[in-house]
Amino acid sequence: MSTIADVAQRAGVSKATASRALSGGGYVSEAARNRVQAAARDLHYVAHSSATTLATGRSLSVGVIMPALDRWFFSELLAGIQEGLLDAGQDLVLYGIGEGTAARARLFSEVLPRRRLDGIIAVGIQPSAHELERLVQVATPLVSVGAFSEGTDAVSIDDEAAARIATEHLIDLGHRDVAFLGGRDDAATHAYGDARRLRGYRAAMDAAGLASLTRHAPGEATMPGGYEAGVRMLGDRTRRPTAFVAVCDEAAIGGIIAARRLGLSVPAELSVVGIDDHLHSGMFSLTTVRQQPRQQGLAAVELLRRRMDAGDAGGAQHTLASELVVRSSTAAPRV
Amino acid sequence: MSTIADVAQRAGVSKATASRALSGGGYVSEAARNRVQAAARDLHYVAHSSATTLATGRSLSVGVIMPALDRWFFSELLAGIQEGLLDAGQDLVLYGIGEGTAARARLFSEVLPRRRLDGIIAVGIQPSAHELERLVQVATPLVSVGAFSEGTDAVSIDDEAAARIATEHLIDLGHRDVAFLGGRDDAATHAYGDARRLRGYRAAMDAAGLASLTRHAPGEATMPGGYEAGVRMLGDRTRRPTAFVAVCDEAAIGGIIAARRLGLSVPAELSVVGIDDHLHSGMFSLTTVRQQPRQQGLAAVELLRRRMDAGDAGGAQHTLASELVVRSSTAAPRV
């Protein structure tokens, strides 16, 4: 690979002038700029990013921390982030981080600081005070998605409101015996939204005077998880709800499939509302509350860029609006 | 952030000794090493990766090029690659690359060379001769997954064999009118496997003397794509196959749902085989040919590491075996 010295020599100028002509500002004559650019083209010159980083202090890359890659929300979000970073000219360094504490500890104390990243987007992860301190020490702007920490920027939907909207839709249709399907009750570190959605559901039930009918069939927030929880909840025909809100669309679809297996027709005998507006929801005619992870990814990048430019400390919460999408998995209950 | 000079000073040694104590080989006394390590710990010292890269020539990061992130195969694969790179101590720099030729051109000519990556994993992408030349110039070992180019290492399943196995399973059950669902006929750059699977299906039909019954309902290799193609193909009841092989499980499931909508029962009236063994396939009792993208990701990293150590030119094809997983979406045709 050729260096800027090669380019400078070929163009008959100094390294400094070549640098100015290619990237920096400062005065360069038209003639010199053209000669340098031609030389660079001829030599297929591309600046070595590590050298640039070392000299300028900017690494041109943003770290993205994700607890999972194989779920719709995360991969959509990642696609959005990717797209946003692409036209910000930043590279995306991906850190998958499972449950393992060892890997996580090393991530915050070693792996992230080493890169001197220009920014970090943490998804569905609640950094501990200690971890946050390390990140701030690295002086990196941090934006979290789907989880909020004091003093950092955050992007998310209002999970509580989304579940409330879904529940109210069912209540408005005349349902009283409305259950909640999927999700974990304990606010596990990477399932932060689950608990808030459950809370929104309970709030709506309470407000309608249906607190006594509240019930929750816990399960993984995945299609098989929803299926399993659905079989469990709908199996007992003496105590079957007329409708349920699912923690997410994948769980909702699993629940619908479980209902079909049990011979229940949707929406005649059972109404279902999801949260997400998953790619597959249209195919299952699922009524749902839309959240747009791709948009959230773009918003996160946007927020990060603003913070990188401004340089001031964060604390802004960017909450995206949720909208009910009515399809045909919901109807008034049979009398 | 503190530098190695700070650490050296605090430990009362020179930069050279500190460097040796922390990372490099060479002689360091036990006492000096301890003092240096203690100093590093106290100062929260973490080496600046750009400086290391500049000095050593190794960037400690691997580029991953992906045409899509929102499909099962790709996200599973990415998870596998991520996992493999994690314990190789390499960072994963992700480059999503859509159809756009402009972004793609810049990727190969600028973005990738700039990083001086230690290796590149290209997924489902056929680099052109020109692009390949640029990459080789950067002297980067390249491993491709799901697509093969002359002279580079590659990991994939044998798509043709997988489709053949699926088709033969149906023929063995007594089916004669077997169709192929989904996928594109033209070997589009990022749908390379589709064409090979179609070829495998045709080969199996030919071998069984069923060439005349061969037919293909094209469509996107997604659940909605399979649904749509399924409705189209199964809608005409005068010319309905008794079974089909789908280009992938997502398409197969879409096809099954389409069949249900049309009142066809699976497998009594229609047998279905997919290719993938998708996470959701168990739930749909789908018979399928298993491919394990996570394993492929790990294999790709493995191959890359070997190539990085050895330094010799590539050309090894690592083909993973495929295995038929029989569930209950297939049965003998009704007579």
Added chain:
DNA sequence: CCCCGCGCTGGGAGCGCTCCCAAAGCGTAG
């Protein structure tokens, strides 16, 4: 006529690290 300021250029320091090489200390064989 002198000097100031503008446009342009090149020298060279410095970013933080690694690694080569010279040198010093020391035990031991000749």
Added chain:
DNA sequence: CTACGCTTTGGGAGCGCTCCCAGCGCGGGG
């Protein structure tokens, strides 16, 4: 006692880039 080899250490060059600053030519105002 000298010489040699082994361990240990520090000085300093160099990786490729940016950017500060000094310098140079030149036109125009005082």
